[in-house]
Amino acid sequence: MRIKIGLFLLWLTASLIFISGPVVAENIPKVAIAMTSDGPWDEQQPIYELFKSEIQDLLGDEFEARFVDQSGTGADWTVGGVKSMIDRLLTDPNVDIIVTIGILSSHDVMTRRDLPKPVIASMVLDKCFQKLPEKDGASGITNLSYIAFPTTMMADIRLFREVVSFQKMAFVVSEYMLEGIPSLKNLKKEDIGGLNSDLDIQVISVGNSVEDALNAIPEDMEAVYVTPLIHLSDAELNQFIQGLIDRKLPSFSMMGEAEVEMGMMYGLRPHNFLKKLARRTALNLQSILLGEDAGTIACAFSIGNSPVLNQATCQEIGVYPSWSILTEAKVIRPDRKEEARKLTLSQAIKEVVHANLDLKAKDKEVAAGEQNINDARSNLLPQIDLSATGVQINEEQAGFQPEKTGTASATLTQVIFSDGALANYSVQKYRQNVLEEERRQLFLDTVLDVAEAYLNVLKALAAENIQSDNLKSTRLNKELAEVRVAVGYAGPGETYRWQSNLATDRKNVIVASASRNQAEIALNRILSRPAEERFVMEEAGAVNLNQITCDERILSYVDNPYAFRVLRSFMAEVARELSPELKQLDAAIAAQKRFLGTTKRAFFLPTLSLQAEAKNQFYEDGIGSEPNPLVESVDTNWSVGLNASFSLFKGGAKFADRKKAAEELSQLRVQRESLVEKIEQNIRINMHGAGATYASIRQAQDAAEAAKKSLDLITDSYSRGVVSLVDLVDAQNTALVANLAAANAVYDFIIDLMRVERAVGSFSVLRTNEETNVFFDRLDAYFENAGASDSIKR
Secondary structure, eight states, X not given: OHHHHHHHHHHHHHHHHHHHSOOOGGGSOEEEEEEEBSSOOTTXXXXXXHHXXXXXXXXXXXXXXXXOOGGGSBOOSSHHHHHHHHHHHHHOTTOOEEEEOSHHHHHHHXXXXXXXXXXXXXXXXOTTTTTXXXXXXXXXXXXXXXXXXXXXXXXXXXXXXXXXXXXXXXXXXXXXXXXXXXXXXXXXXXXXXXXXXXXXXXXXXXXXXXXXXXXXXXXXXXXXXXXXXXXSOHHHHHHHHHHHHHTTOOEEESSOHHHHHHTOSEEOOOTTHHHHHHHHHHHHHHHHHTTOOGGGSBOBOOOOOOOEEEHHHHHHHXXXXXXXXXXXXXXXXXXXXXXXXXXXXXXXXXXXXXXXXXXXXXXXXXXXXXXXXXXXXXXXXXXXXXXXXXXXXXXXXXXXXXXXXXXXXXXXEEEEEOHHHHHHHXXXXXXXXXXXXXXXXXXXXXXXXXXXXXXXXXXXXXXXXXXXXXXXXXHHHHHHHHHHHHXXXXXXXXXXXXXXXXXXXXXXXXXXXXXXXHXXXXXXXXXXXXXXXXXXXXXXXXXXXXXXXXXXXXXXXXXXXXXXXHHHHHHHHHHHHHOXXXXXXHHHHXXXXXXXXXXXXXXXXXXXXXXXXXXXXXXXXXXXXXXXXXXXXXXXEEEEXXXXXXXXOOTTHHHHHHHHHHHHHHHHHHHHHHXXXXXXXXXXXXXXXXXXXXXXXXXXXXXXXXXXXXXXXXXXXXXTTSSXXXXXXXXHHHHHHHHHXXXXXXXXXXXXHHHHHHHHTOOGGGSXXXXXXXXXXXXXXXXXXXXXXXXXXX
């Protein structure tokens, strides 16, 4: 108590000096801090420096922290060594506060009831199992502050059994910990919270021989719970982990993510839990220096446990976690991600050009259409027919004509003039233009489809990540509720409410994961890839428009209403030039005009053709085949003829054809006018949509940022018992909605912009740099002609 009063008076004196005048270094209260370790180990120095840094950062200029030399604050992994070290530090007048950074030294001080100076025990194995002193959420022991996580070994094992079912479990613990906490030697399920099951627990001691420890695990063990084995080197720990994998034993690491990354199958504690623990230790130390008794500082502390799963280990040992586990856990080294193909939006668009089956089918139709032109042209080119005839007549008829003859002939026909044939040739070429524009229309539609599919995958992936983060927040809030219950801020009902929310959020993550899978399948279908082929999207998480598709220069023209109105008019003008739908109608109109002209000329133009024929009788035999001396024999005959034909009257059909062709031409022209209006309407509507989504990007991001700040504040207030559960749930839901809106905002804008480009008939992502520069030069010229150059934000 004298130490506490003395330190408080030092702080008070320093405060008065600060008020009255400048503070000099000699007037800052000094505090000597001894940070202990149970024994030497690989991570001893980094963790020591972590705690030291957090303490120095927090105390700042209020106190001058002096740390006792490490040579006098380390033990030798033995109970005697730890006890001797603690005894020495407690009686050392040059030590003001002791911080134990080790399970053995923390357990030692927590079993003492008479502490002459403040002690902070930062490493608690299991608050319930160690039966630590507690009064009103604190230790209740003068000068003793300890930090305990709300989760227990019982809770760990229950979660472990959700991942893999087992009845026999090896509880692996350091032999030094067994010596320091003797009750661990005869651990039963009742000792760790009364697990109501037939679980058989066997304690396995780990000394300096990893091989001996592995051999000590019985063959019938079905799972392994591993407590901190910090006395092992990293190489020895890796050897132990590999031994468990070779034995096909599922493992749970009490240390959490760091060891799961090394090969342990499952864990809860995140990478940064030691940093959070160091910060909480520093906060407790600050409270003590400011006059609070260590025995009244709350013990419960939430570190934000989050399940971590090593999927590679699961595959090696033959464990297949359920959907609920996979969707909640952070998965380490999943399914050889490096082998999945990488896909960007531009790559997807280039790939669809060559792979999409609809485009391939349309290419075949266009190729077939080329032959319609050749067929029409063939009617204008020479036609040559060859024939051979063999004839045999009866003997009675033979005489003047040989009984057996063989004749060959060749006929040449050439159309000299046929308005109908010429018109058909022209019409087929126009129809081919229609087919080619239909193909371009399908291409543009397909590009839009693949872009939307790609961006929908990004949206689904973002939604899945946000739902996963929300699930982690709910788990953290559940831990905070457990802390609130422990210190008396709330009743057990709050924990049940968060358990309910946790189940709901798990469901939301599963639904989000399914939506992402569905979006990926849709994209693979457009790319003609196997439906569930994996790929990695390089733009995942990107918010820079250039990283996705858009040339950001276009944003200068949507920054204000006046410039945006001029841009809409420009886009409508470009669409009238590039729209494949308009070009199809233009080709159809040209074909119909040509046909109408033919129906008019049918009243006075004839059809002229030339025909030439050569015939040779190359074979004669039988009766009548002998030469007649009175008649000259001629074997080859030929003829040439010119034909002119004209249909004088067809019962009024010519008038009907002309009238019909004229009406159909008028119909096409009206359709074109209507299509121009629809295209312009489509462009302007989509551009207004794009303008709205672009303007909402900043708002959505601001809303998400504000919601996050609000959530952080309310979470902190909730942990201190200032606000209610309802306030935190409302803040969390608001943050979830805001984060989803912010994640979708950029992608929605890109989708709207690409719909505009589809309506125009040209995609920026397909242009070369030169073509892009030409586009913007033309755009600037349009603005200059409209007198709107000053409205552009450069």
